[in-house]
Amino acid sequence: QVQLVESGGGLVQPGGSLRLSCSASGSLSSINVMGWYRQAPGKQRELVAQITSPGRINYADSVKGRFTISRDNAANTVYLEMNSLKFEDTAVYYCNAMNALRSYWGPGTQVTVSA
DSSP states (O other): OEEEEEEOOEEEOTTOOEEEEEEEEESOTTOOEEEEEEEOTTSOOEEEEEEETTOOEEEOTTTTTTEEEEEEGGGTEEEEEEOSOOGGGOEEEEEEEEOSSOEEEOOOEEEEEOO
8 A cells, every 4th residue: 555645735826836745655666656636626637747767757738847746765755846836727736656556646735826
């Protein structure tokens, strides 16, 4: 089993920045992909950014150049640095971890971009 806990969400003005953290614990040796997804009200959950064990990184087109995913293997933590935030970035952000058998999710953290 893998447990994921997100933190760092909150209310920010357009153009502002936030950094999300995802602390992972449990059976992490099998995990080969970690990432961030988000779900806005009335919309499907979508991939925001993903990092694989070899270090390959993928971003949604909507966040390229503004968001940066990184990880600290020693601390079992994945980060999402979000800059130049827009109204449309408002959503619940979920941390995700995957191995060959299943996908794990954190409970989510709310990010609200509002003036």
